[in-house]
Each structure stands twice: as C-alpha cells, then as structure tokens.
Amino acid sequence: MYLFKKLGLKKEEVISIVGGGGKTTTLFILADELRNLNKRVLVTTTTAIFSPKEEEYDYYFLGKLEYFTPKEGSITIFGNRIEEGKLKGPSSIEIEEIVEKNIFDFILIEADGSKGKPIKAPNDYEPVIPKCTTKTIGVIGLDSFEKRIDHIVHRPEKFIEITNSNYSDTIDADIIIKLIFHPEGLFKEARGEKILLLNKASNQYYSFKGNEIRNKLLEKGFKGSVLVSDIKTKKFY
Template sequence: MTKNNEVLHPVWRELLAGLPASGLVTLIGGGGKTSLMYYLVAGLKAAGTVAFAATTAKLFMQEGAGHRTVLVGSLAEFRRAVGELRSCPAMVTVARGLVDGAQRKLAGLAPEWLDTLAGECPAIRFIVEGDGSAGLPLKGHLPHDPVVPAATRLLIPVIGAEAVGQPLAACCVHRPARAAELTGAAEGEIITADTVAKLLLHPKGYLHNCPPEARVVPLINKAEGAAMRTAEDLAATVLAARHPAVGGVVVGSIRRQEFSFIRK
C-alpha cells in the first residue's frame, strides 16, 4: 500500500480502467462517501482524465482553494458548463441549485441529465454522489433513495467499519428503524458483520435502484489499526453471500489513501 496525494491507488486505477467509456461511477452509503468522490476526481484529473464531481442528492458545498461549484438549471446548462470547464484545473462539482443558502447545501441533478452527458461525452468521467447519510457510517434506505443514474456501471457502497459493534441506533445509523426493518434486527441491538451484509445486499437497501449492468464494489472505510480486522471480517461476510453483482470488496482508509481489494 502506497500513499500519494496526486496519483490514484492501483486498486482504484484498475477498477476505473475497467469501466466502459460512457459508464458512470456512483457512490452511496456513508462513512466517507464525499471524501472518496473528491479523491477519485483528483486522481483522475492528475492522470489527465477530464473528471467532474456531481450529485443526485443533497451535498454540502466544498469551498476554498482548488474547489469550484457550478449550479445548472437545465440539461442545456449542464452540457454548456461541462464543455466550458473540461480544462478547469480546479475540482468542479456540478449541482442543480442550493437547498439551503445559509448552510450552502446543494441540490442534486436529475439522474437523466447525467445519463445523457455520459453518453455524449465518453472521454469524461462523472463521479456521482447518489445519497446522503447525515455523516453516519451506516444507512437504512427509503424507497426514494439512493438516486442512481441508469448509466452507472460502477456502484460503490461506502460503509464505515466503526459501525460494527455499535448499537443499531441513531448514534451511528441514519434511519435506524428502516435498517432494522430491512435486516430483521431490533433497534438498539449490537450491529454485527451479518447485520451490515444483510443491509448492504438487500434489494431494498443499498442495492435499491442499482442498474442491472452495474458492478458493485463496496468500500469498507476507516480500516485502520484494530479496525482492520473488523473490516476484513466484514468483507469476508459480504463475499460469502456470493451476490452476483459483487465481485470484490475494497478495504482501506480514504484518510490514509491505503486500500486493498479482496476478490470473491
């Protein structure tokens, strides 16, 4: 495992290189999703690939040097912005507008716009955040989410390793009642690797709205120190379910830029 602030780790280079030209990457879940989005965009740009961050959900605006946010109100405006900013050195995030001007929270794009642009601009990579998790490592999805564009060919559910061993409660699960409903666990019960795997692979959970052509590669994040064993055990539990769309699991740390790929 090597760390480099400008070059993507080989695990992500291989996964992204295997995508079809017009395929989107959509990130869902919690425990580091936004950080992963910007890490992937930065690495792609450093390698000479035109890449944009985008969202179909609510997202806090990134501000400061090196970040630029573009708000578009129509497909035509989105198309124009992508054409004008494809050479922009900054990290560009495209969204539909502001949800809350005081909090600088962005509203998501229509997924159909992303499908259209992905088809029209196969040389461009769009890394899309497809849901929110209130900053928590695990989530119970409702029928309206995640919002995954149909052109998604790599779906990355992100889970924070620290969820295992914690209670299935609002302290570490976004919508714990829904997570309990989907897994058959009781609210307040201690979360196990089996609990997480059931939620991750449930067709109405993380994989709700997953396009049939998409490859699913979960990331178990924050696998640092003692949490590494927890993350590896969780990866083994997920792979043991032998879900046809899941060919492997990434275990690692976005903060440290250290990753390993555990194959089925």
C-alpha cells in the first residue's frame, strides 16, 4: 500500500511532520512516491535534519531558490546551511514565499526534532509549522510501548508535565492518548488536517497496540485520521 493514498493527498499540499518514531523516513518515502507520480516535490525543514543521501534527491539548494524551475518527477532539497552534519532549514516566512511561487506540487517539511527517539514532547520553541500547512502529520513510534519514560522519551521533563506521569512510568495507551490530546502535546500548533501516524507496527503486538490507541481516540472524539503502520515496509493495519 502506498503512503500517499493513505494520506488522501490532493493535487497540491504543504505537509508538516512532527513527533518522533521515523519522521525523516516517512518524509523521504512520501517524497519518493510523489516523485514516481511525476510530481515536483520540495523537501525541507524548519529546524534541522541529517543531510540526505544523493539517491534521495534530484536538486539540492542552500541559501536561495531563485530563478529555478524543477522538472516534473523530481525531489528538491532546500535549506539555509549545513551545520554539524545537519541541514538547517529556512524560516516559515521563506517557505510561504516558496509556496507563492507555485513551482512545487508538494512541499514536505520536518517541523521539529526528536534526537532519534520514538516519542517526544515539544519544547517551548517548537514545532515550527508554517501557516500555509494543509496537513500536519504527528508521528509516534509504537516501539516506545512498555519502555520507561526516562529511557525512551525526547524531552522527558516536558513529557511528564503534559501527560501527568513520572520518569519511571512506562509508556502505555493512556499516556500516548494524553500526549495526543494535550494542547501542548503532539499536535501543538498543528495546522490543516491532523493525521496521527502510529509507526513501527513491526509485529503483531505493536499493531494490536496501535489499533487499541486508534479505537480509544475515536471513542474520545479525536478530530483527525489515524494510521497504524510500519512505514519502512509500507504495511498498514
């Protein structure tokens, strides 16, 4: 199954991705699918991401995107500079200016960082989601289940405050649901349609837990879509 179909994408979208649990992988899998559909795709960040591999893009720009028209079926990487091996992104205003140029069909933005952790709470200054965003994807890694908060969470001090938990508590469905619903949680500053991606459902246990969360969210009136998936293998449950 293709991710772009599950996301219900329209002809043109600005998609911001937040959370943990495989944001960058999700970003580039989606970009590659759209490139194969002959779309012009921009991949960028409002924070920082590891510089991508050469096979993951067709164009790579630092600084300004002036006098440039991408070919159909291409991925363009855009950032301001490279710092400590990471691509530092443009401001939200710069991204909005790029949208106005109308040279890309899809703009995909990694809008916060997680230090490789599967689950996180946002800091005071994040995420950075441009106003032009049409969909916000919040990612949580199901491999965080039954792991201690102080071992598995990025920004645990914010996390325990948001979820009313303790450092020694282990991640369960109720804690994840608190993170999703809290205004300072996973979907803080979200714009457009909310899509929750419960990722890394790599075995029966994780897929079961993902569906448990989905059912509880629907019961509680979550206003958005919920996908249970193992993005690397493109399996959805």
